[in-house]
Amino acid sequence: MPRTPSEDTPAISIRHLHKWYGAFHVLRDVNLTVARGEKVVVCGPSGSGKSTLIRCINRLEEHQKGTIVVDGIELTDNLKRIDRIRREVGMLFQDFNLFPHLTVLENCILAPVWVRRVPEKEAVQTAMHYLERVRIPDQADKYPGQLSGGQQQRVAIARCLCMNPRVMLFDEPTSALDPEMIKEVLDVMVDLAQTGMTMVCVTHEMGFARTVADRVVFMDGGEIIEENEPEAFFAAPQTARAREFLGQILSHGQQAAGA
Amino acid sequence: MYVKHERHPELPPPPSELGALGWLRHNLFSSWGNALLTVASVALLCWTIPPVLRWAVLDATWLGDTRDACLDSAGACWVFIKVRLGMLAYGFYPQAERWRIDLFFLLLVAGGGPLVLGSLLPRRGPARTLATRGLAAAGAGLALVLHGLLPGLLAAAYLGLPSLLARLRAPAAPGAAAKLGLALLAGVAVHALAPQGVALAAGWTALTLTALVLLVPRADEQGWRLALLLTALPALGAVLFLGDGTWLPEVETDRWGGMFLSLVIALVGIATSLPVGILLALGRRSSLPVIRTLSICYIELIRGVPLISVLFMASVMLPLTLPDGMHVDKLLRALVGVSLFYAAYMAEVVRGGLQGIGRGQYEAAQSLGLSYPKAMILVIMPQALRLVIPGITNTFLGLMKDTTLVAVINLMDLLGVIKSALADSQWLGFTKEAYLFAALAFWVLCFGLSRFALHLERRLRYEKH
Ligand SMILES: Nc1ncnc2c1ncn2[C@@H]1O[C@H](COP(=O)(O)OP(=O)(O)O)[C@@H](O)[C@H]1O
Ligand SMILES: [Mg+2]
Numbered sequence: 001m002p003r004t005p006s007e008d009t010p011a012i013s014i015r016h017l018h019k020w021y022g023a024f025h026v027l028r029d030v031n032l033t034v035a036r037g038e039k040v041v042v043c044g045p046s047g048s049g050k051s052t053l054i055r056c057i058n059r060l061e062e063h064q065k066g067t068i069v070v071d072g073i074e075l076t077d078n079l080k081r082i083d084r085i086r087r088e089v090g091m092l093f094q095d096f097n098l099f100p101h102l103t104v105l106e107n108c109i110l111a112p113v114w115v116r117r118v119p120e121k122e123a124v125q126t127a128m129h130y131l132e133r134v135r136i137p138d139q140a141d142k143y144p145g146q147l148s149g150g151q152q153q154r155v156a157i158a159r160c161l162c163m164n165p166r167v168m169l170f171d172e173p174t175s176a177l178d179p180e181m182i183k184e185v186l187d188v189m190v191d192l193a194q195t196g197m198t199m200v201c202v203t204h205e206m207g208f209a210r211t212v213a214d215r216v217v218f219m220d221g222g223e224i225i226e227e228n229e230p231e232a233f234f235a236a237p238q239t240a241r242a243r244e245f246l247g248q249i250l251s252h253g254q255q256a257a258g259a
Numbered sequence: 260m261y262v263k264h265e266r267h268p269e270l271p272p273p274p275s276e277l278g279a280l281g282w283l284r285h286n287l288f289s290s291w292g293n294a295l296l297t298v299a300s301v302a303l304l305c306w307t308i309p310p311v312l313r314w315a316v317l318d319a320t321w322l323g324d325t326r327d328a329c330l331d332s333a334g335a336c337w338v339f340i341k342v343r344l345g346m347l348a349y350g351f352y353p354q355a356e357r358w359r360i361d362l363f364f365l366l367l368v369a370g371g372g373p374l375v376l377g378s379l380l381p382r383r384g385p386a387r388t389l390a391t392r393g394l395a396a397a398g399a400g401l402a403l404v405l406h407g408l409l410p411g412l413l414a415a416a417y418l419g420l421p422s423l424l425a426r427l428r429a430p431a432a433p434g435a436a437a438k439l440g441l442a443l444l445a446g447v448a449v450h451a452l453a454p455q456g457v458a459l460a461a462g463w464t465a466l467t468l469t470a471l472v473l474l475v476p477r478a479d480e481q482g483w484r485l486a487l488l489l490t491a492l493p494a495l496g497a498v499l500f501l502g503d504g505t506w507l508p509e510v511e512t513d514r515w516g517g518m519f520l521s522l523v524i525a526l527v528g529i530a531t532s533l534p535v536g537i538l539l540a541l542g543r544r545s546s547l548p549v550i551r552t553l554s555i556c557y558i559e560l561i562r563g564v565p566l567i568s569v570l571f572m573a574s575v576m577l578p579l580t581l582p583d584g585m586h587v588d589k590l591l592r593a594l595v596g597v598s599l600f601y602a603a604y605m606a607e608v609v610r611g612g613l614q615g616i617g618r619g620q621y622e623a624a625q626s627l628g629l630s631y632p633k634a635m636i637l638v639i640m641p642q643a644l645r646l647v648i649p650g651i652t653n654t655f656l657g658l659m660k661d662t663t664l665v666a667v668i669n670l671m672d673l674l675g676v677i678k679s680a681l682a683d684s685q686w687l688g689f690t691k692e693a694y695l696f697a698a699l700a701f702w703v704l705c706f707g708l709s710r711f712a713l714h715l716e717r718r719l720r721y722e723k724h
Binding site: 095 | 619622624625626627629630633637638641642645719
């Protein structure tokens with residue numbers, strides 16, 4: 001199993017991907033290549049298969065047809081490969097999924113110590129470094145339940161970064177947050193993007209997509225039906241469904257702003 | 260339009276909410292029904308408690324050591340218990356060897372006590388270190404004074420080991436370490452197979468310690484204490500109780516008895532039913548049909564039969580199915596019976612806890628690269644078990660009291676010993692005293708366990724979302 005970390009292999013390469021839930025065909029012939037350092041925003045109506053797609057990338061969901069190659073490693077049933085890929089791919093969830101029985105610091109050092117076998121002292125140093133980067137070093141000894149949603153999501157980002165991943169996946173990281181906390185999380189994500197991290201981000205935050213994304217992917221009904229640079233996509237969506245979708249989230253945004 | 264500029268001042272609560280009177284009103288006399296209930300309860304207590312107290316304390320005979328001391332008293336004859344205390348505590352374990360049992364329980368208290376203390380005292384700070392190490396030192400000292408030089412050294416080694424081990428570092432490369440570990444394990448295991456008990460215990464201890472040192476990247480003093488408590492101490496206990504025939508004279512299990520036997524069954528049952536129960540619970544939720552079906556069948560089968568019949572089966576039926584000449588110790592059969600029986604109940608308790616853990620926790624653990632066993636041990640189980648501490652305690656309490664059922668297969672646990680003590684023609688007719696004593700002994704143990712569990716539950720309750 002040759003590892004090809006050369007700079008021109010794509011970070012993620014998905015070819016003719018199909019997935020079924022029972023008889024339900026959720027993903028239909030999805031093709032997507034993400035270059036190293038590229039930021040891709042995935043959007044689309046609810047139920048279009050966005051979560052399913054990015055969860056296939058780190059094998060939280062199994063695909064039935066097609067190939068997924070992450071960082072030069074093809075995803076198969078081979079558990080070793082799955083482990084290697086999961087170590088290189090960090091994931092952020094809508095509802096944070098911090099471990100509530102561990103402190104913020106313990107959350108951050110758990111995987112480095114037990115998976116990468118980093119000595120504890122070193123792991124703590126790394127964790128504090130990343131907690132500073134997400135601007136909450138002072139909360140290190142608190143439990144997740146004592147933090148606000150925005151703080152929890154930032155801890156989750158730090159926890160991922162402690163594993164030093166090559167790719168990060170985001171599944172609607174701000175949609176469970178109160179409006180006043182969305183910005184603090186997005187700011188951290190923008191910082192992260194500037195460090196050159198490869199990011200695949202499911203989000204409806206159009207401002208974030210505009211400033212950060214290299215490409216926007218629009219999904220509907222389990223298919224990618226439009227792919228474009230953000231400015232072009234937002235200014236002139238090519239398909240009727242994308243126009244309709246953008247119309248809906250924009251009018252919702254205006255309502256929210258007006259209320 | 261309405262705009263409020265001043266903040267309303269903070270007022271004290273009305274007097275009916277305050278003080279002893281407020282409390283009485285709230286809790287005892289809040290309504291006619293409640294008041295009636297209060298009065299009736301007080302009357303009932305006044306009616307029942309004084310006679311019992313008079314019999315058990317005021318009119319009771321405490322002094323003396325023959326039956327004659329009790330002849331002219333209307334109250335309880337505690338002399339009977341006093342005279343038979345050794346037998347109630349140790350059964351027919353030879354008098355000269357009883358120190359071995361004492362030493363074990365001393366190690367249990369001094370080695371396990373710090374864990375209890377540690378959970379009572381604040382997480383950081385000198386009080387905890389001082390108290391836990393103090394207890395360990397006291398244990399070693401006591402063993403030295405009570406039991407002599409060698410037992411004292413043994414106790415010091417056992418109790419001091421966690422502090423030493425906590426200073427060790429795990430080797431960095433797991434691959435090489437694992438191989439080294441396996442080689443060592445194999446060597447030690449061979450040595451441990453030698454039939455001498457003391458060598459066996461040493462081998463087992465070395466084996467587990469090597470494995471733990473090599474495989475666990477981080478463990479503090481308390482962690483090591485727990486590890487030793489679960490690995491080395493049982494081995495040590497087995498050797499101390501059974502003897503090894505060279506240094507310690509052998510004591511057959513049919514001479515074990517009394518509270519000692521009850522505790523052995525309870526401790527073994529508790530220590531094995533939880534892990535087996537956890538495995539069964541995981542098996543029942545497994546995605547592999549074979550494992551799932553087997554787990555379900557086992558749990559449902561065992562939960563469907565009474566413990567007594569399991570014990571009878573283990574003691575009467577099992578020998579019939581074994582080949583001739585093969586003999587499984589009666590106590591061992593009872594231990595296996597109790598453990599496996601309670602494992603089935605534990606499995607359902609643990610499964611309840613697992614159901615309280617959302618899918619997100621599994622996914623977060625997976626996405627960080629934790630393997631299934633690591634995710635279970637580090638993320639899922641700590642949360643699931645915390646959720647079901649009340650259920651686990653309940654099952655443990657049931658187990659503790661059900662140890663008395665082994666009397667039906669003629670094991671001399673506390674109740675068995677009492678039965679034989681009551682049959683002594685010199686001491687006929689002290690049934691009440693004997694069973695009250697047994698009840699008290701069990702109550703103290705069970706109440707202690709339940710208080711500790713309650714405390715643990717409060718201590719481990721992390722802030723919720
Ligand atoms: N575990 C599952 N079993 C069956 N159907 C599922 C499952 N998860 C998601 N689905 C269905 O698959 C479709 C895509 O879901 P999802 O990827 O979560 O969409 P999105 O994230 O775009 O809202 C939805 O119709 C959803 O109902
Ligand atoms: Mg989704």
